[in-house]
Amino acid sequence: MEENINVENQAYELLKSKQYAKLRLLLAETNPADIAEFLKDLTNDELLLAFRILPKDQAADTFVEMESEDQETLIRSFSDSELKAVVNDLFVDDTVDILEEMPANVVKRILRFTDSDTRRSINEILKYPEDSAGSIMTTEYVRLKKNINVSQAISHIRSTGLDKETIYTCYVTDLNNKLIGMVSAKTLLLAHPDEIIEDIMETNVICFTTTDDQEEVAKAFDKYNFMAIPVVDDETRLVGIVTFDDAIDVLQDETTEDIEKMAAIIPSEKSYLKTGVWETWKQRIPWLLLLMISATFTGSIISSYESALASCVILTSFIPMLMDTGGNSGGQSSVTIIRSLSLGDIEMKDLFKIVFKECRVALLCGLTLAIVNFAKMMLLDRAAIVSDGQNALFVSFVVSLTLVVTVFIAKLVGSTLPIAAKKIGFDPAVMASPFITTIVDALSLLVYFNFAKLFLNL
Amino acid sequence: MEENINVENQAYELLKSKQYAKLRLLLAETNPADIAEFLKDLTNDELLLAFRILPKDQAADTFVEMESEDQETLIRSFSDSELKAVVNDLFVDDTVDILEEMPANVVKRILRFTDSDTRRSINEILKYPEDSAGSIMTTEYVRLKKNINVSQAISHIRSTGLDKETIYTCYVTDLNNKLIGMVSAKTLLLAHPDEIIEDIMETNVICFTTTDDQEEVAKAFDKYNFMAIPVVDDETRLVGIVTFDDAIDVLQDETTEDIEKMAAIIPSEKSYLKTGVWETWKQRIPWLLLLMISATFTGSIISSYESALASCVILTSFIPMLMDTGGNSGGQSSVTIIRSLSLGDIEMKDLFKIVFKECRVALLCGLTLAIVNFAKMMLLDRAAIVSDGQNALFVSFVVSLTLVVTVFIAKLVGSTLPIAAKKIGFDPAVMASPFITTIVDALSLLVYFNFAKLFLNL
Numbered sequence: 055m056e057e058n059i060n061v062e063n064q065a066y067e068l069l070k071s072k073q074y075a076k077l078r079l080l081l082a083e084t085n086p087a088d089i090a091e092f093l094k095d096l097t098n099d100e101l102l103l104a105f106r107i108l109p110k111d112q113a114a115d116t117f118v119e120m121e122s123e124d125q126e127t128l129i130r131s132f133s134d135s136e137l138k139a140v141v142n143d144l145f146v147d148d149t150v151d152i153l154e155e156m157p158a159n160v161v162k163r164i165l166r167f168t169d170s171d172t173r174r175s176i177n178e179i180l181k182y183p184e185d186s187a188g189s190i191m192t193t194e195y196v197r198l199k200k201n202i203n204v205s206q207a208i209s210h211i212r213s214t215g216l217d218k219e220t221i222y223t224c225y226v227t228d229l230n231n232k233l234i235g236m237v238s239a240k241t242l243l244l245a246h247p248d249e250i251i252e253d254i255m256e257t258n259v260i261c262f263t264t265t266d267d268q269e270e271v272a273k274a275f276d277k278y279n280f281m282a283i284p285v286v287d288d289e290t291r292l293v294g295i296v297t298f299d300d301a302i303d304v305l306q307d308e309t310t311e312d313i314e315k316m317a318a319i320i321p322s323e324k325s326y327l328k329t330g331v332w333e334t335w336k337q338r339i340p341w342l343l344l345l346m347i348s349a350t351f352t353g354s355i356i357s358s359y360e361s362a363l364a365s366c367v368i369l370t371s372f373i374p375m376l377m378d379t380g381g382n383s384g385g386q387s388s389v390t391i392i393r394s395l396s397l398g399d400i401e402m403k404d405l406f407k408i409v410f411k412e413c414r415v416a417l418l419c420g421l422t423l424a425i426v427n428f429a430k431m432m433l434l435d436r437a438a439i440v441s442d443g444q445n446a447l448f449v450s451f452v453v454s455l456t457l458v459v460t461v462f463i464a465k466l467v468g469s470t471l472p473i474a475a476k477k478i479g480f481d482p483a484v485m486a487s488p489f490i491t492t493i494v495d496a497l498s499l500l501v502y503f504n505f506a507k508l509f510l511n512l
Numbered sequence: 513m514e515e516n517i518n519v520e521n522q523a524y525e526l527l528k529s530k531q532y533a534k535l536r537l538l539l540a541e542t543n544p545a546d547i548a549e550f551l552k553d554l555t556n557d558e559l560l561l562a563f564r565i566l567p568k569d570q571a572a573d574t575f576v577e578m579e580s581e582d583q584e585t586l587i588r589s590f591s592d593s594e595l596k597a598v599v600n601d602l603f604v605d606d607t608v609d610i611l612e613e614m615p616a617n618v619v620k621r622i623l624r625f626t627d628s629d630t631r632r633s634i635n636e637i638l639k640y641p642e643d644s645a646g647s648i649m650t651t652e653y654v655r656l657k658k659n660i661n662v663s664q665a666i667s668h669i670r671s672t673g674l675d676k677e678t679i680y681t682c683y684v685t686d687l688n689n690k691l692i693g694m695v696s697a698k699t700l701l702l703a704h705p706d707e708i709i710e711d712i713m714e715t716n717v718i719c720f721t722t723t724d725d726q727e728e729v730a731k732a733f734d735k736y737n738f739m740a741i742p743v744v745d746d747e748t749r750l751v752g753i754v755t756f757d758d759a760i761d762v763l764q765d766e767t768t769e770d771i772e773k774m775a776a777i778i779p780s781e782k783s784y785l786k787t788g789v790w791e792t793w794k795q796r797i798p799w800l801l802l803l804m805i806s807a808t809f810t811g812s813i814i815s816s817y818e819s820a821l822a823s824c825v826i827l828t829s830f831i832p833m834l835m836d837t838g839g840n841s842g843g844q845s846s847v848t849i850i851r852s853l854s855l856g857d858i859e860m861k862d863l864f865k866i867v868f869k870e871c872r873v874a875l876l877c878g879l880t881l882a883i884v885n886f887a888k889m890m891l892l893d894r895a896a897i898v899s900d901g902q903n904a905l906f907v908s909f910v911v912s913l914t915l916v917v918t919v920f921i922a923k924l925v926g927s928t929l930p931i932a933a934k935k936i937g938f939d940p941a942v943m944a945s946p947f948i949t950t951i952v953d954a955l956s957l958l959v960y961f962n963f964a965k966l967f968l969n970l
Contacts, residue, residue, distance in 0.1 A: 083716045087735045212701060221698050222680050239697055240679050243670055258541045276764060277545050279757035281739070298756055299737035302763070306734060309767050310851055313774075317847035317945065318840055326852040327862060331869060335876040338844050342919075345840050346881055350888070352832035357896060360825050367818050370828055374810035374835060374953055381839070382776055382803050382946045386796050389775035393768055394784040404785060411789060418793040423804055430808070438815060461800075487775065487945055488840045495832055 062092045069100060074107050082109045090119035102131050114143030121328070122155035129160050138167040145219050146172060147192035147300065150179045179294070187271045188264030190304060191285045191294030196224040198251055200234060205247035211239070219297055223282045226255050233261060233284055233292040261286050264293060269308045273398065275301035312396055316389060316486035318345065341488065348492045355496055359503040362512040368435075368442040369506055372453045376502060379423060380460040380494040385487030387412055387468030392482045395472060405473055412469040413462070420461035424454035444510065452505045459505075460498035467493055520550045527558060532565055540567045548577035560589050572601030579786070580613035587618050596625040603677050604630060605650035605758065608637045637752070645729045646722030648762060649743045649752030654682040656709055658692060663705035669697070677755055681740045684713050691719060691742055691750040719744050722751060729754050730762035731856065770854055774847060774944035776803065799946065806950045813954060817961040820970040826893075826900040827964055830911045834960060837881060838918040838952040843945030845870055845926030850940045853930060863931055870927040871920070878919035882912035902968065910963045917963075918956035925951055 061084055068077040081089055081104075089112065093101055105128055108116060117125060117140050129137060141149070141164055149168070153161050153176065165173055175193040182188025196218050198207050207224065215221040224242070226235040235255035245254050261284040262271050274283055275298050283301075285294045311321040318341035322329055329337070356363065356373075363369060391408065394400040400408060431439070431450035439446040468490045472482035506512055519542055526535040539547055539562075547570065551559055563586055566574060575583060575598050587595060599607070599622055607626070611619050611634065623631055633651040640646025654676050656665050665682065673679040682700070684693040693713035703712050719742040720729050732741055733756055741759075743752045769779040776799035780787055787795070814821065814831075821827060849866065852858040858866060889897070889908035897904040926948045930940035964970055 085716065085718060085736055087737075208701070215698060215702055221701065239701070240673060243666065243679065243697070244673055258543065260543060276760050278543055279545075279760075281756075298739075298760075302734050302737075302756075302760060305760070305763065306855065310855070313771065313847060313851050316771075317843050319844050319848065325855075325857040326848055327858060327865065331872045331876065334869070334873045335880075338841075338873065339877055339880050342837060342840055342844075342877055342881060343884060346833055346837050346885065347888070349833035349836040352836075353829040356829040356832065357826070360829075363828065364822070364825055367822055368815070370821065370831075371811040371814040371818075373828075373831060374814065374957070375804060375807040377832060377835060378807040378810075378946075378949060378953065379800060379804050381949070382800055383796075385775050385946065386777050386800075389771060390777065390784055393771050397764065397768065397783075399783040400785060407785065411792070414789045415792045415796065418789065419797055419800055422793075422797050423800060426801060427804065430805070488836075488843065491836060491839070495836065499832070 061088055065089075065092045065104075066095075069096075069104055077104070078107050078109065081107065081112060084112075086112055086115035087119045089116045090121075093120060093124060098127050098131075101127060106136075110139070114140050118144065118148045118152075122152070123328075125152055126156060126160060129156070129163065134167070137163065141167045145192055146175045146179065146194055147190065147219070150176055150189075153180070182264055185268050186264060187262045187266040187268055187285050187296060188294070190268050190271070190300050191264075191296050192219045193294045194219045195282070195284075195295040196221050197292070198224050198226050198237065200226050200228065200250075200252040200255070202251055203247065204242055204245045204249050204251070204254070207237070207242055207251055208247075211242075219295070220282050223280075223295070225284055225292055225295070226251055227292050231291045233259060233286055233290055235259060236284070259284060261290075262296075263288065268304050271296050272301040272304035272308065276305065277398075309396075312392065312483045315481060315483035316392060318342070318486075318488040345488055345492055349495065352492070352495045352499060355499045355503070359507075362503060362507055365512050366442065366444055366449075366506065366510060368439050368444060368449065369502070371438075373499070373502075375427075376453070376456055376460055376498050377491075377495050379457060380464045380498045381487060381491035383416070383419060383461045384464035384468035384490035384494045387416075387465045388472055388486050388490050391469050391472045392486060395476060395482050402473065402477060405470075408469055408473070409466070412465045416462045416465035417458075419465070420458035423461060424457045427457055428454040448509055452502075452509050456498065456502045456505050459501045460494065463497050463501070464490070464494040467497075519546055523547075523550045523562075524553075527554075527562055535562070536565050536567065539565065539570060542570075544570055544573035545577045547574045548579075551578060551582060556585050556589075559585060564594075568597070572598050576602065576606045576610075580610070581786075583610055584614060584618060587614070587621065592625070595621065599625045603650055604633045604637065604652055605648065605677070608634055608647075611638070640722055643726050644722060645720045645724040645726055645743050645754060646752070648726050648729070648758050649722075649754050650677045651752045652677045653740070653742075653753040654679050655750070656682050656684050656695065658684050658686065658708075658710040658713070660709055661705065662700055662703045662707050662709070662712070665695070665700055665709055666705075669700075677753070678740050681738075681753070683742055683750055683753070684709055685750050689749045691717060691744055691748055693717060694742070717742060719748075720754075721746065726762050727766045730759040730766065733759035734763065735856075767854075770850070770941045773939060773941035774850060776800070776944075776946040803946055803950055807953065810950070810953045810957060813957045813961070817965075820961060820965055823970050824900065824902055824907075824964065824968060826897050826902060826907065827960075829896075831957070831960075833885075834911070834914055834918055834956050835949075835953050837915060838922045838956045839945060839949035841874070841877060841919045842922035842926035842948035842952045845874075845923045846930055846944050846948050849927050849930045850944060853934060853940050860931065860935060863928075866927055866931070867924070870923045874920045874923035875916070877923070878916035881919060882915045885915055886912040906967055910960075910967050914956065914960045914963055917959045918952065921955050921959070922948070922952045925955075 065077060065080055093104055096104060101124060153164060194217060196211055211221050222239045224237050225233060228234050235257045236259050237251060237255045241254055264285055264287055271283060282295045282297045284292055285296060287293050314321040320337045320340060322337055428450050431453060436446040439449045471485040475485045476482045523535060523538055551562055554562060559582060611622060652675060654669055669679050680697045682695050683691060686692050693715045694717050695709060695713045699712055722743055722745055729741060740753045740755045742750055743754060745751050772779040778795045778798060780795055886908050889911060894904040897907045929943040933943045934940045
């Protein structure tokens with residue numbers, strides 16, 4: 055795929071040297087997604103020039119792939135007829151995506167050039183809540199009547215298909231517009247021309263309602279391998295379809311959101327470079343503040359054991375190792391559980407199995423770490439411990455035993471908290487490393503100091 | 513979508529009460545992916561019974577969706593004719609996926625029931641390296657000659673389409689089997705029957721070679737919204753296609769891998785519940801050990817400042833907060849950068865922009881945290897500090913100043929390390945929170961103790 059970068063560079067060279075005819079030929083042979091990459095790095099003047107050079111049939115497809123700021127620049131510079139040409143070639147769901155990012159006056163200008171049918175569809179989609187199935191659907195699908203035959207259906211597709219988002223899945227509705235079945239273009243092509251749609255349609259149709267979560271819809275694509283999924287209203291009337299390409303986008307966006315939450319970031323819809331410094335600060339500071347305040351609780355545990363620590367200062371030097379290992383162990387468990395929940399690999403009913411497994415893994419990991427740590431302390435830290443006036447064997451034992459208990463607590467907390475969060479309707483992704491770390495830090499220090507008091511007579 | 517759980521329960525009730533006729537009717541109306549979920553929880557005997565109840569046309573589709581252990585159970589219990597029926601209904605790429613999970617004797621048994629053409633295709637795909645485009649492609653696609661007309665092409669699809677993974681994108685090859693174009697079923701349906709394929713085909717075809725990384729192929733689906741992408745050999749001869757449903761699976765798997773790496777876990781292909789305790793231990797212990805050993809370095813920094821700490825024990829109680837905040841700040845940056853790299857939102861050439869942005873965000877975050885921390889310490893910790901014989905203002909200042917520097921270092925390290933890793937050909941995902949935390953811990957403690965020595969005259 056390195057050739058795409060070459061196309062970008064080549065196009066830029068042609069633009070710079072004003073070889074517009076050659077540029078046009080090159081762009082005619084380039085995928086709109088790649089053209090959009092080329093346009094991304096241009097100045098506003100170059101952008102307008104390059105877009106005007108584009109062959110007519112590439113213009114709308116390229117426009118859809120562009121960054122919203124560049125789209126806005128273009129719309130503001132377009133003549134009425136240019137805008138009309140682009141807007142007329144857009145699919146309804148793409149138009150909605152674009153409108154959602156534009157200021158009011160630009161929205162108004164775009165809507166002025168859409169016909170009344172399209173405008174009605176746009177307004178329909180715009181009224182559904184963000185992140186709902188309704189908000190990502192399109193209204194441009196093929197609808198068939200149940201009593202026509204295959205050749206009539208194919209003629210219908212031929213006459214209306216050009217403007218449809220997909221013609222490969224056609225939906226059968228009754229007189230009240232209720233969804234009663236679906237038939238694929240493959241079935242139509244392979245069936246006898248005289249067969250009646252009702253007899254060949256699939257009646258077991260998996261569909262969603264307009265208010266369902268878009269993430270659920272996207273996951274259904276992953277599970278069922280559909281090309282499109284119909285969206286119905288409360289009375290099972292067909293109102294739109296979601297296509298697989300939009301589902302892939304949703305899956306990617308939702309995963310990014312999960313990853314951001316796991317890293318104690320408040321998710322944003324914008325890509326990294328498009329997010330300003332203040333916005334990034336707003337995404338990051340709330341969790342940092344909260345976790346900082348929580349961590350002072352851990353500090354107060356240290357304060358309350360100050361006298362014990364003062365009589366055995368060497369104990370302090372193992373605090374970072376214990377805290378980090380606890381955090382890492384808990385993070386491993388929580389992240390695994392969060393991702394498995396999100397993929398649907400585990401469910402609430404698996405709780406007992408999960409906890410049992412995590413306990414066994416925790417013991418194994420804890421013991422391994424403890425043995426290595428014990429050996430390391432006896433070999434490398436012995437002198438330092440002895441010079442601190444302590445028994446090297448006892449101190450190594452206390453630290454290693456704390457490791458076992460810390461890892462056990464960490465994995466137990468890390469695996470149960472995300473599930474508990476889901477149970478009470480919270481987002482499991484928030485229960486990831488940073489949060490778990492804060493809890494495990496406090497618990498592990500409590501264990502550490504109490505073991506120290508017990509075994510070292512502090 | 514709650515109704516699917518009902519279907520599962522309902523099916524289980526019918527199986528238990530031996531109402532097999534009713535069960536068959538229910539399963540006939542159920543999507544194979546949902547049937548597979550129902551079968552997942554059955555005993556081996558129930559599984560075989562339920563699978564035999566399945567309507568013929570559901571059997572292979574359901575088989576594909578099942579867990580590989582259950583597939584193995586079934587294959588071992590199948591009669592020759594049962595196995596043949598299922599195997600003949602499978603697509604080549606699905607057969608390969610199944611074979612890759614089976615022990616040698618089962619593979620042998622399956623291959624005995626595939627015809628020689630299919631067996632050749634299977635062996636072809638099996639020889640490509642894991643994670644390559646070749647390993648996820650299928651050889652069942654529609655191939656057209658350039659000089660036939662549209663109605664001949666449609667007849668060709670009609671006669672061969674049933675066994676193809678998709679008929680919606682057809683590929684045009686020359687006499688040497690080189691890929692020269694593609695034409696969609698939509699184009700064919702909307703074109704005049706007499707038009708020649710060569711005149712309506714798309715010649716600008718984005719394709720991959722068999723040895724390309726499957727992740728690159730999957731990302732191309734995300735970028736271009738294709739339904740299928742052709743795979744060619746070194747001489748641009750068409751050897752297979754990858755379809756969007758496989759691409760979604762790859763995207764999900766690769767993201768899970770990234771997430772696991774970010775959580776210091778060695779990725780596995782198996783789902784959580786299917787991974788044994790020892791395997792999970794093996795995934796988790798290497799990083800835990802490595803990070804534990806690294807953290808002792810942080811401990812040795814504390815040891816070397818032991819005398820300073822002994823004269824101001826209160827400083828110890830702020831170590832957890834400083835370490836956690838540093839880890840969280842660095843984690844935020846590294847995870848954001850890693851995900852953006854993976855999505856293609858940022859590239860190597862953006863390095864300067866990224867570092868500049870992270871520095872500004874770091875200063876904003878660090879100052880905010882420092883101000884809050886300073887206020888908190890002066891209000892809540894003043895008594896404790898004073899009773900430790902220190903100046904509350906100076907100690908609060910030292911801790912807050914360390915916070916600013918720590919956050920700055922953390923964000924700088926967190927944003928540059930993943931990019932540096934990518935630059936030298938390592939996986940950026942490894943440079944996430946656990947790794948960053950270990951580095952930032954050491955650096956922040958060095959800063960802390962040096963500020964303490966400087967400003968508190970220890």
